[in-house]
Amino acid sequence: MESELPPKEQLAAQAHEGLPITQSAASAIAAAESDMTGRGPIKGGPAATAQSLHDREDNFLAVAGEVARKPADQVTKEDAAKVQHVEARALGHAPGKDSFSATVQSIADHNARSHQG
Secondary structure (H helix, E strand, O other): OOOHOOOOHHHHHHOOOOOOOHHHHHHHHHHHHHHHHHOOOOOHHHHHHHHHHHHHHHHHHHHHHHHOOOOOOHHHHHHHHHHHHHHHHOOOOOOOOHHHHHHHHHHHHHHHHHOOO
């Protein structure tokens, strides 16, 4: 039955590739793990990993949405840093040059230059 549980490394690789872990997937893994153990999910096991990754992705989406709703001319370097931080946590690595946080950083840099002079 253990083969039904995805390895933690597979879940991390999925997040690293930017593929979301849904709440229903995390719940299904927790249910399977509970069935396997007879007493609930394993501390640090696949269910905990899936839930943590889901929560990090959810946090990124919340912060990204908050910044995306701001007028572009009000996006700050602090916004860019916050988005980059939560995106890196969601992915498990620094976001690339084509990432959402890179776009936000570009907008923030433009705004900083515009407000200087």
